[in-house]
Amino acid sequence: MDEPNESFEDYILRMVEQGYIATDGQPLKCSFCDSSEMENRNEYYEESCIIEFQVFCKSCDKQVGLWAYGNWEL
Numbered sequence: 001m002d003e004p005n006e007s008f009e010d011y012i013l014r015m016v017e018q019g020y021i022a023t024d025g026q027p028l029k030c031s032f033c034d035s036s037e038m039e040n041r042n043e044y045y046e047e048s049c050i051i052e053f054q055v056f057c058k059s060c061d062k063q064v065g066l067w068a069y070g071n072w073e074l
């Protein structure tokens with residue numbers, strides 16, 4: 001259960017502590033089913049450089065992360 005007053009920073013900290021994401025936001029484990037099987041999809045390129053991709057859980061097929069322009073988005 002999520003704490004109703006949990007701040008975004010607390011949420012990130014909790015996800016890092018529980019091993020779901022790295023400190024830079026990279027997804028390590030699916031927060032829906034705990035699988036660590038990930039795959040990148042929907043890669044976008046600009047002048048042959050990758051600028052964006054989404055990370056999906058292979059087990060439950062949910063999006064667990066988005067990388068864009070060098071940073072992990074949550």
Ligand SMILES: [Zn+2]
Pocket residue numbers: 030031032033034035057058059060061062
């Ligand atoms: Zn999953």
